[in-house]
Amino acid sequence: MSDPGGSLDIQLTPSSGGLVCTIGSTRPVAAASAFIGRSPEETTARLPLLFSICARAQAGACAAAFEHASGWVASPILRGRREAAIAAETIREHLWRILLDWPPILGESPSRDDMAAVLALSNRILARIDPAGDLFRAGASAAAGQAPAPAPAPGLDVLLTDLTDLLTHKVLGVSPEHWLSLIGDPSGFARWCRATETVAARLLRSLLESGEASLGQTPITALPRLSAEDLIARMSAPDWADFVARPTWQGQPRETSPFTRVNPLPLIEVYGTGLLVRLAAQLTEVATGLRLLGGNVSGRAVPAAPSAEGNGIGLGRVFAARGLLAHFVHVEDGRVREYRILAPTEWNFHPRGVVARALESLPPGPEEQLRRQAELLITAIDPCVAFKLTC
Template identity: 55%
Template sequence: MSDPAGTLNIQLERTSRGLACRIASTRPVTAADRFAGRAPAATAALLPLLYSICAKAQAFACVASLEGASGRLPAPAVVARRQRMVSIETIREHLWRILLDWPRLLGETPDRATMAKILSLVKELFRLSDSDGDLFRPGASSAALDRRGDARVLADLDDLLARQVFGAPPNRWLDEVRDGGSFDRWLGRVDTCAARLLRGLLDADEATLGQADVAGLPELRDADLIALIDAPEGADFLARPTWDGVARETSPFTRRAGCGLIRDLIDRHGRGLLSRLAAQLLEVALLLAEVRRERADEMPTPFLPPAPMMAGTGIGRADAARGLLVHLARVEREQVTKYRILAPTEWNFHPQGILAHSLAALPDAADDVLRRQAELLIMATDPCVAFDLTLSEPRA
């Protein structure tokens, strides 16, 4: 089977009215149709292998859509354990950016050694959370968690992040860094790569770069999602989704914009680069605090899929690292007849979406400066696929 990821082609053009941004995608948004004709269990097993970026989030949305289409209601403990694994995966994805991509944007060497240790720890957390490897199977039951081993691995992860990212244990960082003032003090006393990058944005007067007035995606009802995805023009919606006729944003920034620290940074620096990168950093610490809770009844109330809106049709949602991920499944006689995926990339990298507006808002500059600032904004929006960035002069 072909690679389902595709690429993004991002072009910045200088015009007499400023910068213009064009985004084109080769992502095959209806590629999930390949699951038609398969049994639900086979679909749940195969899909995360093919959609390997954020595979746990893909598995979460997949199994929820299949269980909904089949009329199954999973136990709350099962949903909580699945959500825990998605949270661990999101931590890993954010740290990949923070430890590998953020140093490159500073002209430094990516911290591959620390990232390798994190990958090993995350793999172990996955194993401890799903020792039998069937947690994302439709109708799965929740296995017992090795709490002693889990606590040990989380302690090792805390130690790594205290040294290499936060300059303090993540829980203590959450307690101490609550607003713009404490954030500034943290930047002044810590010398991790994350702190250097964010401090450098302030020092270079780049904290406000890329401000754009694109509203966040509201809570969508299952019935509305089914109607949009399942319509005759559903493939067009999957490729360039809009809500109420306009592009929307779904991202760590929209998830955390209501937190005290991010609200304060928005008040100080707007909805630009610094606030967006800080939201990714904050989410790492917040999700670690959630994951650290040992019992399912201490986890946030898990989302339980409602009864199907129509017989044989299910919607699954996951708060993936880059935003809301939605799967739609139709099942008849224990066979998938239709499968569709709506990924956050299509919202955030829409031709009129948040990245396009953010890049068009950049001030014109020399090519090297403009490229660096554009790459910062692309990393802050965080594509899950490869991208090409080109700069061009006005057409003759």
């Protein structure tokens, strides 16, 4: 199967009233219809193969949707393991941006060796979390619910220590726990920016020194916590295709991203809701993901499974790296009748959403400056697909 990711075409056009942003998308939002007629077991096995990015988050939402449809509730053991696997994937996704995309912004080469080390560690961690490769299998909750809690996988603590050391020395410049304390301390955060020499710190310092820290502030509000009933109603409505392609809530575009999850209010009060704080939110999610992997569920967590009557209608939701991911399924006579996916990219890159509004807020300037600032904002909000920017 080919990757159904598609791409985004983002155009910025000067006008008498400022910049006008147009966002076109070739993302095939109905790609999941390929699973109509298949069994839940076939679908949970095949669906992650469609996605080269956030495959475990997709698998988690898929499994949760089928469990909801059948009336099964995943055991705490299984939910914890799934959360850990998605957290490991989220760390890897954010570090891909931080280590490979952030250095060129400073005119430096991507940190390929460090990213290779991250990939090796994350693969080994995921192998410890899901040794049999059946973590997201349909119905896995039944067996897990009967089994005692598994002992910690051999070597996992060592791998987590290695990942912590890599983040401390190559990314944050301080321990992940210390970094989390800085998010609540604007003065400490400023000292970190000035004194730390990792690529991440130097990029944020450059924004402070250039006066670009607050670029891209917009009035777009965060996607609220939606009930399963409300989301099922929208994803099963006659206009579902329009909704999953250009979603709004209560008539307005919404944002779902690391920034809206972290909500670093003390930093916002000093630096606003623009570029600097959005990039800091990605670093914060790396640190909270590591905390979750270490067994502290006070970090980023998958929403609780909705109660279910087993009526064949199911919803699965997970917090993927770029925002809330939702899968809707309708099962009848043991086969998929409907399957729909609502991804965070469609919320954040809505034609009138947070990216469009942020780009339109950029100040006038030379084309080279505009392109650089626009690419910074797009990278900070982070699409899960390739994009073409025309200024």
